[in-house]
Amino acid sequence: MTVKKNPLLIHRREHAEALLEKYDNFLFDCDGVIWLDEKIIEGVKDTLEFLKKNGKKFAFVTNNSSKSRQEYLAKFSSLGIQGVTKDHIFPTCYAAVQALESDLQVPKKSKIWVLGDSGIEDELEEAGYIPVGGTDARLNQAFRADHEFLTVDPEVQAVVVGSTKEFNYMRIASTLQYLLWKNKTIPFIGCNIDRSYPGPNGLILPAGGSVVNYMQYTADRDFINVGKPSKVFLEAILAKNGFDRSRTLMVGDTLYTDIKFGNDGQLGEGCGSLLVLTGGTTPEYLHQFLQNPNHYDEGESMIPSYVIRSLGDFVDIIQS
Numbered sequence: 460m461t462v463k464k465n466p467l468l469i470h471r472r473e474h475a476e477a478l479l480e481k482y483d484n485f486l487f488d489c490d491g492v493i494w495l496d497e498k499i500i501e502g503v504k505d506t507l508e509f510l511k512k513n514g515k516k517f518a519f520v521t522n523n524s525s526k527s528r529q530e531y532l533a534k535f536s537s538l539g540i541q542g543v544t545k546d547h548i549f550p551t552c553y554a555a556v557q558a559l560e561s562d563l564q565v566p567k568k569s570k571i572w573v574l575g576d577s578g579i580e581d582e583l584e585e586a587g588y589i590p591v592g593g594t595d596a597r598l599n600q601a602f603r604a605d606h607e608f609l610t611v612d613p614e615v616q617a618v619v620v621g622s623t624k625e626f627n628y629m630r631i632a633s634t635l636q637y638l639l640w641k642n643k644t645i646p647f648i649g650c651n652i653d654r655s656y657p658g659p660n661g662l663i664l665p666a667g668g669s670v671v672n673y674m675q676y677t678a679d680r681d682f683i684n685v686g687k688p689s690k691v692f693l694e695a696i697l698a699k700n701g702f703d704r705s706r707t708l709m710v711g712d713t714l715y716t717d718i719k720f721g722n723d724g725q726l727g728e729g730c731g732s733l734l735v736l737t738g739g740t741t742p743e744y745l746h747q748f749l750q751n752p753n754h755y756d757e758g759e760s761m762i763p764s765y766v767i768r769s770l771g772d773f774v775d776i777i778q779s
């Protein structure tokens with residue numbers, strides 16, 4: 460793997476010009492890069508427009524499985540980001556469905572048990588699967604040992620777990636029945652491994668990975684991670700867009716998901732990686748990490764090629 464030991468800080472015009480020269484395709488993480496909750500990060504719209512005018516291609520890759528591609532499309536439009544189509548958007552609820560279809564070959568019309576928000580249910584339905592559990596209001600009830608959802612439905616073929624703000628004991632207990640069922644053999648897909656995400660008002664909030672890891676712990680079994688930094692996910696995005704990895708830059712705010720995703724790749728050949736400091740990674744944390752990357756689980760695979768304070772600064776830097 461070829462990653463730079465010391466990331467280059469993009470703060471002068473010639474740095475930004477060199478990036479434009481080197482990369483044709485940009486994979487953008489969303490939470491902490493494009494937006495914070497419902498607010499677009501300052502300058503991001505101008506940077507995206509500038510890149511587009513310069514012939515650059517985009518894909519948006521988010522580990523947040525709460526919204527479907529259709530809902531993200533509406534979010535991009537409500538934030539005034541033009542020119543985004545459904546084909547540009549890769550949330551992990553969609554990655555989960557792709558894994559069911561391609562890797563696991565689960566037949567269409569199968570029932571899939573969901574612990575997560577409506578994004579997963581909507582993507583499953585669009586692909587021809589039948590989601591069960593999920594946002595079903597009967598799961599909002601207080602725990603009762605005779606609740607109908609504590610008896611497994613024999614038609615369920617797999618379990619998908621992702622981000623949810625409706626995490627309660629009924630949902631945990633019913634999901635556990637499926638994860639333990641058939642000697643723990645039905646596929647367990649986790650939409651992401653993020654512990655937290657940057658929410659509104661500077662709040663750090665629990666992300667989907669905390670839900671997935673809760674279920675992993677209680678069921679005592681591993682999950683298939685379909686989100687960043689999954690190499691399968693990266694390969695699918697590069698292939699779908701026809702992106703040459705050597706001319707593709709991953710832009711993200713989290714070292715163990717986005718930056719590792721950009722740096723890794725099939726046979727160890729990654730894309731470039733650009734870390735922004737508007738989300739989950741503070742300058743202090745980055746500094747501490749760079750002092751001794753090998754003290755961290757994923758070590759040098761999390762060292763970004765480049766760092767910029769904010770994606771929104773890019774256009775100002777290049778026009779300075």
Ligand SMILES: C[C@H](OP(=O)(O)O)C(=O)O
Pocket residue numbers: 488489490491520521522523524622651653655656657666667668
């Ligand atoms: C943090 C993550 O979203 P992303 O940063 O990948 O858009 C998530 O919300 O779990």
Ligand SMILES: [Mg+2]
Pocket residue numbers: 488489490491492711712713738
């Ligand atoms: Mg992020």
